[in-house]
Amino acid sequence: MTRVYNFAAGPAMLPQAVLEHARDELLEYGSSGMSVMEVNHRGKNFAEVAEHSRDRLRSLMAIPDNYRILFLHGPARIHFAAVPLNLAGDGPAEYVDTGLWSKMAIEEAERLVEVNVVASSREGNYTHIPPLGEWRLAERCSYLHYTPNETIGGVEFHAVPEVDDRVLVADMSSNILSRPIDVGRFGIIYAGAQKNMGIAGLAVVIVREDLLGRARPDIPSMLDYQVHAEADSLACTAPTFAWYLASLVLDWIDAQGGLEAIAVVNKRKAEKLYACIDSSNFYHNPVAADCRSWMNVPFTLPSEGLDEIFLRESAEQGLVGLKGHRFVGGMRASIYNAMPEEGVDRLIEFMGDFMQRHA
Ligand SMILES: *Cc1c(COP(=O)(O)O)cnc(C)c1O
Numbered sequence: 407m408t409r410v411y412n413f414a415a416g417p418a419m420l421p422q423a424v425l426e427h428a429r430d431e432l433l434e435y436g437s438s439g440m441s442v443m444e445v446n447h448r449g450k451n452f453a454e455v456a457e458h459s460r461d462r463l464r465s466l467m468a469i470p471d472n473y474r475i476l477f478l479h480g481p482a483r484i485h486f487a488a489v490p491l492n493l494a495g496d497g498p499a500e501y502v503d504t505g506l507w508s509k510m511a512i513e514e515a516e517r518l519v520e521v522n523v524v525a526s527s528r529e530g531n532y533t534h535i536p537p538l539g540e541w542r543l544a545e546r547c548s549y550l551h552y553t554p555n556e557t558i559g560g561v562e563f564h565a566v567p568e569v570d571d572r573v574l575v576a577d578m579s580s581n582i583l584s585r586p587i588d589v590g591r592f593g594i595i596y597a598g599a600q601k602n603m604g605i606a607g608l609a610v611v612i613v614r615e616d617l618l619g620r621a622r623p624d625i626p627s628m629l630d631y632q633v634h635a636e637a638d639s640l641a642c643t644a645p646t647f648a649w650y651l652a653s654l655v656l657d658w659i660d661a662q663g664g665l666e667a668i669a670v671v672n673k674r675k676a677e678k679l680y681a682c683i684d685s686s687n688f689y690h691n692p693v694a695a696d697c698r699s700w701m702n703v704p705f706t707l708p709s710e711g712l713d714e715i716f717l718r719e720s721a722e723q724g725l726v727g728l729k730g731h732r733f734v735g736g737m738r739a740s741i742y743n744a745m746p747e748e749g750v751d752r753l754i755e756f757m758g759d760f761m762q763r764h765a
Pocket residue numbers: 416480481482483484507553555556557577578579580598
């Protein structure tokens with residue numbers, strides 16, 4: 407069997423070393439006599455996984471002591487509702503609209519609270535980030551939500567917006583752990599695991615302690631971050647296998663040298679792919695140069711008729727998952743942490759060859 411280079415946006419490629427580790431202890435975790443999928447989520451064996459992953463994430467991201475780390479079931483999208491329900495209160499919720507994931511977060515919040523969209527790049531087809539100076543920030547707000555990496559449009563904030571003492575909330579589903587960030591600037595960070603942290607079925611929430619206990623009284627208890635914080639993420643049966651895999655991924659990131667080292671590689675991978683696109687008159691990426699994503703690189707071919715051929719021929723070379731999102735069209739190469747630089751090099755080589763034959 408040969409493993410392919412999987413450029414899919416999520417579920418995404420996992421490091422091979424992580425899969426091998428999981429395979430090697432699949433039948434028996436530690437000396438429990440059973441797999442990690444079968445151990446009690448409140449027992450000693452799983453406590454090791456839970457504690458180890460929490461400590462590892464705290465050290466990798468340099469998460470200050472006044473933040474709680476929650477490992478929760480389910481999709482990132484549940485937090486589009488959980489965030490407004492947990493931070494109910496002081497003034498409208500503010501949102502920055504920079505792509506389809508922002509838009510979905512906004513639509514969900516609008517069902518629950520008063521929302522003020524402070525800036526939007528929708529008219530420009532979500533290919534730039536509205537400059538901070540143009541954001542229509544109100545006197546008061548309960549929090550300000552943004553999407554640091556727009557997975558579909560391939561738009562990324564390369565700096566955390568300077569918004570004073572606002573409670574900043576970020577959906578980091580597609581760029582968590584891709585580079586160092588200053589967690590202390592945020593009120594809440596949440597992310598689904600299936601892009602850069604493991605497999606589907608798990609989401610991580612990093613929440614500043616003083617924001618716990620502000621939830622609306624009618625909040626379903628399993629959406630209440632305080633309930634999960636008080637129970638150390640074991641209020642319900644934990645998603646044990648997904649949590650365990652995340653723990654292995656965190657160890658793998660640490661073994662790569664942590665986020666500083668990962669960021670160097672991620673930047674290099676992205677820059678060479680954009681250089682390949684920009685130096686051709688064949689491929690095109692519409693995103694403004696200062697906010698192109700390191701994680702998701704959309705690009706189009708000169709005619710839609712070539713898309714099917716590109717997808718077929720690339721798959722024959724072991725380069726799969728390149729079909730773009732229908733909103734943007736063309737291709738999208740998702741090059742998360744687990745995509746080896748070799749995979750990007752192979753893609754670039756294929757793109758050069760394809761262009762030669764079809765230009
Ligand atoms: C993938 C993604 C989501 C949705 O994740 P689910 O776990 O499927 O809910 C939300 N936000 C961003 C930025 C994403 O990339």
